[in-house]
Amino acid sequence: MVALVALSALWLVLAFRLPSLRGSAQQRATTLAFLCFAVSGTLSVGGVRASVGSLSGIPDVAILLGHLSALLGVAFFLELGVGAWRRLVRAADAVFGSAAVAMVVLFAHIPRRQDEPDFGYWHATAPEVVAYQALFQLCLAAGLGLAGVMLSGQARAASRGPLRTALRLLWLGTAIGLVYVGFRVWYVLAHGFALVERAARPVYGAVTSLLLYAALLSAGVAALIRVGHQVTVRLCRQVAYHHLADLWAEVTAVVPTAVLEPPPHPLVALVSIRTVELRLYRRVVEIRDAQLAVTGHVPLDVRETARAELRSRGVEDDVALDACVLRIGLALARRGGQPPERPSTPSWPQDPSLDAEAAGLAALADATRDPAVVEAADAALRTTAGRDES
Structure with missing residues (x-):
């Protein structure tokens, strides 16, 4: 249910924001970030993953695409930083680009089968799997941490109103995302080194999934607040125009x-x-x-x-x-x-x-x-x- 609400919020935001792709660089970056998050969140759904793998003939390719989309979304989101942030953003882009190439190479060497979806579950102890997932989670943690610090400053500087509320919700989303990363890193290392029984994995998987969709929901609601405010302003101006x-x-x-x-x-x-x-x-x-x-x-x-x-x-x-x-x-x-x-x-x-x-x-x-x-x-x-x- 949380997944459905979170993904619906993200795709609804995109329905309103797609025309802004022709706008300023900041508008494009924001829209592309939410597009990447929506794609990544959608590809994390089990049924969607299975369908993508079956149609493409490449087992678990949806996992790779979802992870790459998440990193790309964080990179687009960091593009909103200005001033002193620009140098950090350029460095983060280089790190994310290198990590993406390494993830593709590792993905090609990971043992995968169509009848065993989710290599992180079936081959958790494989060195390639541990390296792949640890690399993705560490990059995601770095990006979310940087975004959280940036959002914290912007929220404090914003005047009271919809913008400040939206920024605070986005910050909350990054905070939940960091908690998710913490659980995932523990999950990867504990399972990779056989510290946890396989029977207990679904419990931890449910917790991490809940955290993931809670982070996406927070971001989606934040964007909807901004979209709702903009739509309200435009409707009021439409009424004033005809008045x-x-x-x-x-x-x-x-x-x-x-x-x-x-x-x-x-x-x-x-x-x-x-x-x-x-x-x-x-x-x-x-x-x-x-x-x-x-x-x-x-x-x-x-x-x-x-x-x-x-x-x-x-x-x-x-x-x-x-x-x-x-x-x-x-x-x-x-x-x-x-x-x-x-x-x-x-x-x-x-x-x-x-x-x-x-x-x-x-x-x-x-x-x-x-x-x-x-x-x-x-x-x-x-x-x-x-x-x-x-």
Whole structure:
């Protein structure tokens, strides 16, 4: 059950991360690391091992492929290290490469048969088997230890949130992995030198398997936390993008030059969740540019009139004032004419991040439909028209 959950988590992560293979070097390294871990974990399942060996005609080849995948996954994961870690990573890559070649050579000399799957069980005392398994476990221990130290520093430096939680779970995975390696080294040496009865081996094998899948599960859940956070952010941005559609259409109809690029078809925008950040950023910029141009048609004294009209209706809010001035500006811009010498300017949010800007514009869009704002804008326009006529 633990194996099924762990492997399902890893493959689910890959389903979301595969498009990132076309991204940055760091994104590719992360995706390839989880791909290698998923392949290695899958090849450790008894039924899968037997099927691979039967189809390829090479007994226990799945064990070799699984071990090589695990080392490659650790190597990809260590690629995430920066600064002083780079020299250690280069050294680890050289060690892993040499160990992989040695494992292939030893594998070729290990006695293996299709009717005796898992040479570590049937030929535990063979020198080639002891050397092969000890070499793999020691390399795995070195890689996991290096990754654990690296993750520990990154987790302490990360701010509180999903990233720190994911890093801590990854660190936990490396810690469990080191415990697994410890059991495996003892298992290999104890059986290799006949210190343990063969009848007891399934018990130790069950313990090591549980530790292996617990480590993979920890890594998979950590990645799912990051994936879940990213998906949640993208969904929220998708909602914000569509929430701003009416406001965008209204202001860009008056200021068409603010449009940087025509938006995609609504159905395309709905399913293109990976490009939503760029589309939302463009929509925010276009609305802000149009808002600045529109409010530029509103004299400062009219803005103060709008403020007074809002206060008379019990509304004292900067967002409501900006919405009221925006409605007045849209009406004045449609009439044409030259902007005043002392135009109004909208208030800008303190937080310049994309999500904060989108939230501010969403509040502005809602405020423009507030009956009190609509009435205040109409009243201010009537007052302005009366002044102009007098």
